Amino acid sequence: MVFLVQPLLAAPSFAQASALRPDQARFRALYKEMVETDTSITTGSCTALADKIEGHLKQAGYGADAITRYSVPDHPKEGGLVVILPGTSKTLKPLLLLGHIDVVVAKREDWTRDPYTLIEENGYFYGRGTSDMKAMDAIWLDAMMRFKEQGYKPKRTIKLAYTCGEETSWAFNGAHWLAENKPDLIAAEFALNEGGGGRSDGHGKIIVANMHVGEKAAENFKLETFNPGGHSSAPVPDNAIYELSDALLKVRDYEFPIQFNDVSRAYFTKAGAARGDDLGKAMIALAKDPGDKAAEATVNQDKSLHSMLRTTCVATLIEGGHANNALPQHATATVNCRVAPGMSAEQAQAALAAAIGDPKVKITREAARGPLAKQPPLDPKVIGPAEKLVAKYYPGTPLIPVMSTGATDGIFLEAIGIPSYGPPGTYGDPDGNGTHGLNERAIVKAVYTGRDLLTDLIKAYAG
Template sequence: MPVPIAATKLLRSLILAGVALTALPAVAQQAPAASPAALRPDQAAFRDLYRELVETDTSITTGSCTALADKVEVRLRKAGFGDGDITRFAVAGHEKEGGLVVVLPGTSKTLKPLLLLGHLDVVVAKREDWTRDPYTLIEENGYFFGRGTSDMKPLDAIWIDMLGTFKRDKVKLGRTIKLALTCGEETSWAFNGVRWLAENKPDLIAAEFALNEGGGGRTDGKGTVVQQNFHVGEKVVANYRIEATNPGGHSSVPIRDNAIYELSDALGRLRDYDFPLMLNDTTRAYFGRLGASRKDEIGQAMRTIVTAPAGSAEAKAAEVTLNTDRSFHSMLRTTCVATLLDGGHANNALPQRAGANVNCRIFPGVSFETVQKTLQDVIADPKLTVTKVDDRGPLPIPPKLTPQILGPAEKLVAKYYPGVPLVPMMSTGATDGIYLEAIGIPSYGPPGLYGDPDGNGAHGLNERAIVKAVYTGRDFLTELVKAYAQ
């Protein structure tokens, strides 16, 4: 699933799509952060943990989550956790995709545990495409650069640091706190640690609720935090293959009936298509509350989109305005986008086959079959096939945002970000929270961290996180977990 973090994933909720960032106008506008030498001892230790996480490649192609889990276990054992507190897991054939669960017992006999969830894996990063080495933590102009600096190793580091500190300092908490660090969130086809735990070790991770990625806040692009989000629910992910086939032939006698051209025409029609606008309780609350805090054109459009009759001229005008922001555009509908291409079999032959993977983020309540039918209608070419390849299932179950969950977060947002609204938000990305919700554990993405409106390069080039956000988020989330644990 979205905030720096994600969204989500951690901030994937607002910032899922990656952006190539060779020039960073926002960087110059960021207030300088404290140099590593000026950090408090506890912050310096945290930074070293964060560095180790970022500098350990955990991508599915060249990395290993198991290797990073080994390093995390060493740190937690030094903090005082023993064999009875740490459970390692991996399955045959996926030895590099292992994870761990750590349990810090509480003092209460009645309070149910709190589960902290984090995925260790990251999206693949190619050194030749990046301005900097993606697997070296580099601090420049108020930002940390590196793969995973935003999605979601800041939150992983905060969870690990927090449990280590609680254990080392013998902090007494009412609730038992569990930490699950897993692999497979960034792939729909590989081993998924949370799914495996939910299906095979549900008692190990059993909890009253979970804190996951997907929440966090957003700046105005100039360093000022303008909102904090509480991730409540998410879209569901499915991949479809669009394929054109043809008898082919010799390239010296070309014809218009060409599989690559037909696929290209189909993808052009998909590019120009917008799925219809949809709203649910979470997005209505999101646009209504955030709109009330803004006095600009976007704020007016937010208020209008939840108050104007559906299909009215006012609603349509508000939609046009909101669609100028990529995050809001995605939050208002199902989206489908081409992500992979293949085609042809020889450089001197007409293509016999051409295909594309289309990645869809489906609005809650819309079926896989409905999206498949829509893709067929948009392509409008019976010679092409549309097939669902996979989905992340199970379908998400939106949790309820109760006063017990919302209250402590509201108090801390007022403390750390005075005047900044806290709004419930549906993630436009995807998290592993769906597997927890399927076994009765509501999953939330808390506020605390924050990122820029351009997405901070999550899933894309030159991924970055705001230095100040990482340190502030650490303090915020430590207080929040303490409040929940009491």
Template sequence: MIARTFAAVLLATAAFSPASAQTLRPDQTAFRALYQELVETNTTLSVGSCTDAAAKMGARLKAAGFTDSEITYFLTSEHPKDGGLVAVLKGTDARIKPMLLLAHIDVVEAKREDWTRDPFKLIEENGFFYARGAADDKSMAAIWTDAMVRFRQEGYKPKRTIKLALTCGEETSYAFNGAAWLAQNRPELIAAEFALNEGGGGELDPSGKKMSLAMQVGEKAVQNYRIEATNPGGHSSRPVPDNAIYELADALRAVRMYEFPAKFTDTTRAYFSQTAKNVGGQMGGAITALLANPTDTAANKIVSTDPTYHSTLRTTCVATLLDGGHANNALPQRAGANINCRIFPGETNETTRAALVTAINDPKINLTMTPPIRPIAKPPALDAKIVGPATAVAEKHFPGVPILPLMSTGATDGIFLEAIGIPVYGVPGIFGESDFNGIHGLNERMRVSSLYEGRDYLFDLVKVYASK
């Protein structure tokens, strides 16, 4: 999913000029058709097909001049609808390692009866595109595919080889994941010095003013745990102290009360350092104190009143599903819950489990990792060779809008690439609404002007990276 940018606290703004009412350039008209085709191809897990969507994008690449040898489709016999593609535009300098453009083409489920509009028809209304995937992540998938089409049509000869990977499965942790499959089975296809992905972006205020830009440099890892209490049970007319539901409730309270320690990466230290200056006051002072001493409990308490700051500082674990008992008139034999953890970079699944076990402190409670077991998060470097061009191109397209590095408190497919040594950066450029664009919820939307402006920015940015 596209991570929410954390820089809404910034005070700087920039002028906003609506693009929805403008006459489209010919290249924008062609892009809109590509975007519409991708969005209207249903890629939900239940009834959709990423394989079909990848084939349609591959056909557009071929129409632009890409050869069969430059496009690789991939899928498995067990998951015939979860296919994807990798396309390659070869560079002129073999000494320079390739770059990779990554986007997922699967989307979260959407029920027509719940939506105001058909979620699988692209509808342009009042300056917004409405549809499932209009933002997450078909906006980026369409922009990357369109950029490759334009590069070939223009006869552009990059110094650095540019690769494109469109993958399935990012939105469903228990399903086939194309990025993970490529990393494990065809790493040579996606081998790159770095990858550009979702996770960054920009934030607008409710009036449409550009508040900030953000570049994701690192993310948390997601891991689910099963917490369970078991008991022989018995007749409910003869209750005993050993009750699986009560024991689970006590364990869940322990999880609720446990706070993982505050930590910083280079990215989050840079983010909080700038944020402290922008917010000022008591919060700014508390952030500054916490940067100097992460064990400062008073400062931690103040900073953690902001849910975004709280999550950015540490590993978080929260109960998300609950089950228990088997009959109204029987003592429960089993009670369990799912604990969803977002693990801070550098920490592991096992150390997180160990911390929860210690917090629960009850040998009768069983705590196990729930498959899939995902890689640990490895934060990429806050590299000036990556951040510098993004900032320079942003100043051209969005003058005066500040840009900050951030660590996503969510997770993307980038974690699978980082596990094989490819640093992944969530690029800025596509501005989102303050309410998160309805992503994963009802009536998902994308501001028309944001899409076209982001497309122009990212096209220029890829060219800068590919030319050096």
């Protein structure tokens, strides 16, 4: 069944309202090629896109010695690359740009438009990966190509790592592999990664710009129920599927307590003040008093803000039974949790068990995605240049540090001493722009403005 998702209000057209400059047209072609190269785990290939990226880099003037390709034999379609633009300083540590090029699986029959065709419509780019994260991938590549072609000599070495496996827990994760096997290749003082950006009011106006500082931990738990089963002609209430269903309903209804940290409290205070509406007032009130139930009820209506406040768990996969004429003997479900800093996976599991309240439901923690996230410092040399460029490109818009409710590959960098930040630049709508879901989209104007801001930001950091 085709499910239609329409923008809240079409953003003003950018590329279609005025002719693109030659440099913008080339950037758009890179973006288009990235979106239209399927890099999903089922039907796509990151290696195929890495081949194309390598070709563009060589055409821009990078030699083979500047480009490192990597992969492992049992995951031939999940390869990536690292490219390096040397700096002139012998004392400044490098800057690392990180971009995962894999995307979440998209089924054509579910989408309104072909997910692997870049379609520009009503001020939006539609297609899988347009927001997560091929716009930033294209911006990184475009910048590195222009730097080389223009003869730009940065003081600080600039490294760009394209990786696969960020979107799939059982795939070959390039960032993890590089951190463990090639730490010197990607060594840097800090990294720029996904997770930042900004947020609009849903009507084309950017309200806040964000610097991603820290994130939740992704944890998966398997719920299982067991039963002797029997013939379906003689049903009984004791049923593995019913028991699992009851447990999942309790997971649905359980609300983890509010758990502010320094970054999330600052975000609610500053972003609330920037909004100035009832939601903004509730955000400020809740930051002051987490026990304010009226303010919490207002804030909880926004799914993104609701997730920033606490650990969240949700059922994502389910399987049960073995025949259509037999009582189920076994049923399983995967519950995906995003655990807030300060709470361990063991504490989250214990909270789930208490909420379910049925010892017959077996709860098992699945393999961890990676190390726990380490919150990078609010370093003035990172925050300061970003604030200046936000003031230039988005006058009057505050830059506010934010804790990501998702999970990024920054955890693997932080584990080897490379702080990872998600810079401002692009921005999205309050509904999330279909990221990981149907009809993913990116605001056209945000992509082009973000390209300019992020290119300037790289230069500001690199010197």
